[in-house]
Amino acid sequence: MFSTVSVDGVVQRWEDLRLQDFAQGFFFGAGFFTTFRIDAGRPLFLARHLARLRGSLAAFPTAVRAPALALLLEDAVRDSLRRCLEADPLLGPDFTGVGKLAVSDGRVLCTFRPLAPDFESLHREGRGLDSVEPGAYRRAERTVNHKGLAWFRQHALLPRLPLITNEADEVCELPTANIFVQLDGALITPPLAAPCLPGIARAVLLDADHVAGLPVVERAIPLAELSRAQACFFSNAVALAVGVPQLLGQALPDSLRLAEQARAALEARALREA
């Protein structure tokens, strides 16, 4: 993580931040966060990330101390991002990497990190998924619909990256991504009630309506149906889309191409929404 951060829009050094100012986030995970891609200084889908943060704060008005709403408006965040990048020669106005906004204790904390070392290879080669985690999520459990600082359930599943299922053996998501499966002529992703995170990339693909000629559809995916999948990728706001060339022992060579097409759709949309 880079030393330059911002708290409530004010550029600071990470090393100077006090635990006492983030106590509820620490002791209870009482806060939310979002992780976004920055390309050459440009944050992707920032408005969507902020809308989701504001939505989570509105859903838990007493449990999480919200910051002043003005601190989560797009212009304010864009401006503080710009000032952070300009303040740090290790970042710079053309920084490409990852930004994270964490909201807790009435504050907005913005931090930065480089892209993961495997970023390029993930796109080139994809990532096989070979395990299932059947014990974590409950159908319609609403905290999963929010990216909270209480992220331990997901954190504890890294780096295994299992497919998380609910008690009805339906696919929910991965710890760090939503999942899309090509089945029966459609591109299918589990509904929010699975439960799963309303991922930014997931939402953009649903808004896009069609990808690679396939209608994008939300519906429950029984784990057993994955054996009929023709292709598969997972999506998040940083990697956008990553192909799954092997899914629970089954080779899916079409996945890389499908992920590439999803990525192109996401990148095109990012430019339009900038």
Place this chain on the structure above:
Amino acid sequence: MFSTVSVDGVVQRWEDLRLQDFAQGFFFGAGFFTTFRIDAGRPLFLARHLARLRGSLAAFPTAVRAPALALLLEDAVRDSLRRCLEADPLLGPDFTGVGKLAVSDGRVLCTFRPLAPDFESLHREGRGLDSVEPGAYRRAERTVNHKGLAWFRQHALLPRLPLITNEADEVCELPTANIFVQLDGALITPPLAAPCLPGIARAVLLDADHVAGLPVVERAIPLAELSRAQACFFSNAVALAVGVPQLLGQALPDSLRLAEQARAALEARALREA
């Protein structure tokens, strides 16, 4: 919270602690905590609290960075507790209140707070339970068996204090306590697989084997069975046992007396285990 804390056994000021030293606990809830009662400088059931912390760390060896094991041995913790109390005139060697140990980022943080204002009245009058939270827990979900910094699911249910049930409509626990119900001549508490936290007070009562002449038993409690309850109390390490004089609309006048007897059993055991 009091200003005097300890980190890795070293007395410090809460205001001086840096977020960077507790980053995994903050960003992911990747840590565990335990909250214990201190009576006149004496921590109750400290060995049990530490054993549970060590057990949680052992259950998640890669997800949570454990501190040096020596920092969680009873003598070391007792000693740093004593030094904290002696260092702060607002605490003092005869302090009665609440201690909290949080373990994350390879560190042990000990903090102190006074007893809640309603501590006395909770024992005298009990606390009615009039609501149910049916959407949070999944049977056998193992993270609930650990008191993690990712405590948001429970935190978000305060101060409502609902009975949390699983997808099979079985009673699990309250956000801050285990539950005991007098039914069919026994004192029954849900099993860990409900799921529920392996509470310290819960464990002591199970070890006690009988309370108020009733055998103490772990078994699944369907929500519907609560209408047959003759008495009810909830247990945690700070309040020990609190009577439930009204349970989902049903008056249970015997609850206060039963809670008093459970409290006496717990206090007696605390002295023996000191």
